[in-house]
Amino acid sequence: MQPKNIEMKRKYLLLTIIIIYSFSVSSQITPKREFRGVWISVVHQDQYVKMTIPEMKRYFENMLNKLQACRINAVLFQVRPAADAFYYSEIEPWSRYLRGYQGQAPEEKFDPMAFLLEEAHKRNIEFHAWLNPYRVTVYDTDALHSSHIYYQHPEWFVKYGKQIYFDPGLPESRNFICKVVKDIVNRYDLDAIHLDDYFYPYPVKGEKFPDDKSFNKYAASQGFLPYQRDEWRRNNVNMLIRQIKTVIVHEKTHVRFGISPFGIYRNKKNTSDGTGSNTGGLQNYDDLYADVKLWVEKNWIDYNIPQIYWEIGHRTADYETLINWWNRNNYGAHLYIGQDIVRTMKTADLQNPNKNQLTRKMELERTLPAVYGNCFWPAYELLNNTGGIADSLKNHYHAYPALIPAYLHLHNKKPKDIKSLKAEWTSMGYVLHWKRNGNPTDPKKAQYYVIYRFANKEKVNLEDPSKIVAIVRETSYILPYNQGTKKYKYIVTSVDRFHNESKKGKSKTVKL
Numbered sequence: 001m002q003p004k005n006i007e008m009k010r011k012y013l014l015l016t017i018i019i020i021y022s023f024s025v026s027s028q029i030t031p032k033r034e035f036r037g038v039w040i041s042v043v044h045q046d047q048y049v050k051m052t053i054p055e056m057k058r059y060f061e062n063m064l065n066k067l068q069a070c071r072i073n074a075v076l077f078q079v080r081p082a083a084d085a086f087y088y089s090e091i092e093p094w095s096r097y098l099r100g101y102q103g104q105a106p107e108e109k110f111d112p113m114a115f116l117l118e119e120a121h122k123r124n125i126e127f128h129a130w131l132n133p134y135r136v137t138v139y140d141t142d143a144l145h146s147s148h149i150y151y152q153h154p155e156w157f158v159k160y161g162k163q164i165y166f167d168p169g170l171p172e173s174r175n176f177i178c179k180v181v182k183d184i185v186n187r188y189d190l191d192a193i194h195l196d197d198y199f200y201p202y203p204v205k206g207e208k209f210p211d212d213k214s215f216n217k218y219a220a221s222q223g224f225l226p227y228q229r230d231e232w233r234r235n236n237v238n239m240l241i242r243q244i245k246t247v248i249v250h251e252k253t254h255v256r257f258g259i260s261p262f263g264i265y266r267n268k269k270n271t272s273d274g275t276g277s278n279t280g281g282l283q284n285y286d287d288l289y290a291d292v293k294l295w296v297e298k299n300w301i302d303y304n305i306p307q308i309y310w311e312i313g314h315r316t317a318d319y320e321t322l323i324n325w326w327n328r329n330n331y332g333a334h335l336y337i338g339q340d341i342v343r344t345m346k347t348a349d350l351q352n353p354n355k356n357q358l359t360r361k362m363e364l365e366r367t368l369p370a371v372y373g374n375c376f377w378p379a380y381e382l383l384n385n386t387g388g389i390a391d392s393l394k395n396h397y398h399a400y401p402a403l404i405p406a407y408l409h410l411h412n413k414k415p416k417d418i419k420s421l422k423a424e425w426t427s428m429g430y431v432l433h434w435k436r437n438g439n440p441t442d443p444k445k446a447q448y449y450v451i452y453r454f455a456n457k458e459k460v461n462l463e464d465p466s467k468i469v470a471i472v473r474e475t476s477y478i479l480p481y482n483q484g485t486k487k488y489k490y491i492v493t494s495v496d497r498f499h500n501e502s503k504k505g506k507s508k509t510v511k512l
Contacts, residue, residue, distance in 0.1 A: 031366060032465040033499075034402040035336045035373025037074035037305075038067060038382055039130065039196075039260075042097040043081045043138055045380075049100040053110045060112075064119050066383050070390050071398035074126040076194050076260075076375065079113050080180065083136045083149070083166070087113030087188070091180055093145040103145030117190060124448050124471050126404065128192040128258065129184055133177050133240065135198055136164040149176060158211065161204040168200060168236040168289075169214030177240065178247045185251040191497075192256040193248055197307060199237050200289040202282070233289040238300075245300045254443035254497040256302035256407060260338055260375065261292040263308040263322055265329070277325040280316035296333045302407060304333060305375045309340035311347045312357055319357075323364055323371070330370035334405060337365050339376050345387025356387060362397050372405045400465035403450065406499040414503055415446050415496040421506040423479065423490075432490055432508065433476040443497030448473045450495060452505070456487035462505070484511040 040063075042048065051059060067075065079086045084095040084102050088111045093103035098112065106112070117127040136150060140162035144150050150157055150164065156176070158167050166173040181193055200209065215229055224232040245257050266276035266285045276283075284290040295301045306326050310317040323337060339361065349355040365371050376382055382390055406412075416437040423432050438445030451470045454460055461467065470477055479490075493505035 030398070030400045030402070030465050032403060032463055032468075033372070033405045034366075035074060035303075035334070035375070035404055036070075036072050036398060036402060037076055037126075037128070037336065037373070037375035038072055038379035039338075039375060039377045040075055040077045040379040041081075042078045042086055042095065045097065048098055053106060053108050056110070056112070057115060060116055061119060063379070063383060064116075064123055064125065066390070067379065068123045068125060070382060070393045071401055072125060072382075073402060073404055074128060074191070074375075075116070075120055075379070076128040076130045077113070077116055078130045078132075079184070080129075080131040081135075082132065082138050082142070084145075087111055087184070089180075089183065091183055092149070093147050096142065101145075102143065103147060113188060117188060121189075121473060124473055126191040128194040128256075129188070129190050130194045130196065131181070131184075132198050133195055134166045134168055134173070134201070136166065138163065158209070160201055160209055161207060163201065165201060167211055167214050168233065168240065169211050169218060171218075174236075174240045174243055178243050181244050182247045182251060185248055185255055190255065192258050192302070193244065194258045194260065195244075196260045197262040197284075197288065197290070200233055200287075203287055230286070230289065234285070234291050237289050238291060238294065241295050241300050242298075252443075253410065256410070257300075258303040258305065259290075259292060259295065259301050260305035260307055261290055262288060263306050263310065263338070264317060265293055265306075265325070278321055279318065293329055296329075297331045299333070299409065302334060302410065303336060304330075305336045305338045307338035307340075307377070309338065309343060309377065311343055312360055313350050319361065320364060323368065327368040327370045332370075333409075334372050334407065335370050336373045336375050337361075337371060339374050341376055341378070341381040341386055341389050345381075345389050358387075358389070358392055358397075373402075401468045401471050402465060403471070403495065403501065404499045406501070408498075408500075411444055411496070411498040411500065413444065414500050415444065415494045417502045417504065418446065418449065418475075418492055418494055418506050421492055421508045423508050423510045428478055430479040430481040430510075430512075431476050432479055432492070432510075434492055434506065436475055437494065445496060446494035446502075447497045448495050449475070450493045450501065450505075451477050452491040452493075454489045454491070456489070456509075458489070460489070460491065460507075462491065462493070479510065479512060481512050487511055 085092045086095045086098055094105050096102040120127045156170055156172050157164055219232045248255050248257050261284050264279050264281055264283050266283050267280055268274055268276040268278050284292050296304050308319055308322045310319050312319045344358050345356050347357050349357050349360055365374055418434040419437050421434045436446050449472055452467045453469045489507055489509045491505040491507045494502040
């Protein structure tokens, strides 16, 4: 009998190892807290111009439904692509990407941003208003509407390459951009203001950026010498970033400010102290005058999403090199990774050529301590399931819902638990319902709820995302009743606008 017992023990040990390994892999694959964003651009998109308003509404609803199915929890929508508005504004004209001509209002007084924001929140998806600060035109053929600020103050603008820009060296430019930000934050119930990588424009070969007038007017009084134009330009962007952050905090303390910079901060070969990344190519600091590292260190921004769009193994900008560099230079801030869908899904894994690079990139993101999630570019490729990206997220990497990591530097107190949790039969079916605890207009009070389900006598673990059955904004949940033969314990927790979750939640045991 002894050999048989030994064999049984071996099998039991092997099974135990498999279970432990499976649980650890599952925990790594589906963390409870993770930023899962997408960028939705309007530049280079002509579909909106062709839509009627009912068609546009249906398109937005279908888009958000598909993103929700992939368990995306934040959309970064381009609402100010070129000093114009994809929303109602009394400061800037309607965007050309909405109706085809700048200044042309949509029918039925339709406000795309207001509609998207409301629909996103219904699905408990955050809405981040994505603005391009300095850009005025995308092409040299772009016609500006007669109401555009360009015609009121042409002295604020410069032409570089084939495009028009606000001159970043002018305080009037900064003040106007901040006026736009203040207006949006004040009038819309959004979650964040977002800027991408367009600060000083990408260099045009053989052409100098025409800011002599503003440099000669302001540099000396700001403490910069004639040979310090680069430092002066960086300071101009620094002042804009600080000013935007100040405006946002003054208007609404819960609204965050995020940046998605170009993927390379500085190349090591261009730094005297060797602190840059072992890469080559365009640089935020030296070419775009965006000192992102400083903004993170000074808490001028609330999250950072470097656009690490290259492949693992790229000769001059290796993805793995860059994600590790940003992880080391994070200063405790929220760091998410900008992922290029097409490059990721169509480039072979170096170690397994039969696979694409999604698995390795997700593994890297989830094992680095400072990285809190991803943002996928562009959303349209996710909607089209390019390379099977939507399937991979739904079935594997986003197999369970995820809460956005809490912004503890803004507010670090847990909200109160819900009140009066009950399960009752209604005309809608068997419904779990409760009462909110606190004023819903207070961002420090409950804004949405997480519903967990555990089998009878199962150990409660609120850190296990596989137990989350729903994340909702309403105060009820329809239970999946099935003849009332099994007992389950449901726990409902409260989450505030900063994504702090209540400690224990309220529980209710029901037969389903």
